Amino acid sequence: MLENNRNSFDIAYPFFGGYLHTKLFSIIMKHDICDMLETEENGLHYKEISKITKINENSIYRVMRYFIPFKLFTEKENGVFCKTEISTMFSGTFKALAKRYSNDYNYKLYDNIEESIMKNVNMGPEALGVEKYWDSFQKYPEYCKLYMDSMKSYSKLQIENILQNVDFSPYKSIADIGGSHGLLIKEILDNYQSIAGINFDLKCVLDKSPLKETPRLSLVNGSFFDQVPKANCFILKNILHDWDDEHCIKILQTVIKSMDQDSKIMIIDYIIEPKQYKTQQLFTDIIMLHCYNGKERTKEDWDQLFEKANLKRDKIISNVEAGCQILSLK
Numbered sequence: 001m002l003e004n005n006r007n008s009f010d011i012a013y014p015f016f017g018g019y020l021h022t023k024l025f026s027i028i029m030k031h032d033i034c035d036m037l038e039t040e041e042n043g044l045h046y047k048e049i050s051k052i053t054k055i056n057e058n059s060i061y062r063v064m065r066y067f068i069p070f071k072l073f074t075e076k077e078n079g080v081f082c083k084t085e086i087s088t089m090f091s092g093t094f095k096a097l098a099k100r101y102s103n104d105y106n107y108k109l110y111d112n113i114e115e116s117i118m119k120n121v122n123m124g125p126e127a128l129g130v131e132k133y134w135d136s137f138q139k140y141p142e143y144c145k146l147y148m149d150s151m152k153s154y155s156k157l158q159i160e161n162i163l164q165n166v167d168f169s170p171y172k173s174i175a176d177i178g179g180s181h182g183l184l185i186k187e188i189l190d191n192y193q194s195i196a197g198i199n200f201d202l203k204c205v206l207d208k209s210p211l212k213e214t215p216r217l218s219l220v221n222g223s224f225f226d227q228v229p230k231a232n233c234f235i236l237k238n239i240l241h242d243w244d245d246e247h248c249i250k251i252l253q254t255v256i257k258s259m260d261q262d263s264k265i266m267i268i269d270y271i272i273e274p275k276q277y278k279t280q281q282l283f284t285d286i287i288m289l290h291c292y293n294g295k296e297r298t299k300e301d302w303d304q305l306f307e308k309a310n311l312k313r314d315k316i317i318s319n320v321e322a323g324c325q326i327l328s329l330k
């Protein structure tokens with residue numbers, strides 16, 4: 001009976017306790033506590049953690065202990081906390097994503113999510129006091145940095161897979177439209193010595209990127225609603241899901257103007273499969289609604305969009321880690 005009760009609580013807790021859980025997790029991430037714990041064997045006493053972070057001894061002990069059932073830490077001996085597979089993840093691959101999503105800006109951003117859901121309109125920017133989500137980057141440069149770092153680490157999860165699945169050799173020039181940190185185009189150029197690349201994004205984003213121009217890499221700023229540079233291949237990775245169909249068509253039309261006869265557009269985004277829902281896709285679908293009026297799309301949604309933009313889908317290359325690729329022809 002007791003076990004049953006515990007199980008029921010474990011199931012029920014994330015539904016009503018998620019806010020507290022993530023708020024506590026944000027303290028762990030803000031103070032880089034996962035990084036402090038060296039190995040799964042050698043831990044750190046909570047009094048040491050308290051000294052480094054300046055968090056009260058008693059309360060940091062209770063916060064660390066809180067996360068033990070969630071396997072974020074283990075407590076080897078009284079008061080000594082050690083790393084686990086999960087905290088290793090949060091000091092590596094998922095560090096930047098976790099920092100961004102558990103950050104105070106995100107709490108501010110989601111404060112009015114109920115309004116977005118009630119109206120099916122993106123009210124997120126209003127919560128941040130800006131007209132469009134992208135304007136928040138100018139207003140809060142430190143949030144822009146968190147965002148870029150998170151997109152970079154998310155991209156790292158995708159890039160290896162993209163390079164394995166896509167042959168870029170037919171193209172002389174590739175423009176990554178909304179390329180942000182520029183990690184993808186840099187990797188493509190490193191792998192294909194004959195290709196010239198362009199990383200295209202808003203000025204405020206490129207100004208923050210450590211990426212530098214090289215003889216084969218140009219950095220071009222501007223808006224994809226106005227004009228994009230000419231290229232043989234245009235990559236739109238995690239771009240169209242940020243926008244409703246009407247804006248996607250405008251973006252695609254801008255790209256079409258810069259295409260020549262043989263140019264291709266490569267869209268790298270999710271494809272929702274109704275009978276195989278994935279947590280990650282449905283999570284970002286809600287973010288898209290609240291922040292941008294965008295959405296994650298099914299294959300049918302994509303095809304309808306392409307039809308409206310006068311584009312024909314060439315092929316779906318493959319399902320990859322954290323994304324899907326679709327090739328479109330003009």
Ligand SMILES: C[S@@+](CC[C@H](N)C(=O)[O-])C[C@H]1O[C@@H](n2cnc3c(N)ncnc32)[C@H](O)[C@@H]1O
Nearest residue numbers: 151155178179180201202205222223224237238
């Ligand atoms: C979700 S991020 C994707 C970044 C990158 N492609 C990736 O997959 O990591 C969307 C990008 O679109 C850019 N963006 C938003 N509005 C834009 C506009 N009007 N013109 C050009 N880029 C824009 C943002 O600055 C951001 O870098």
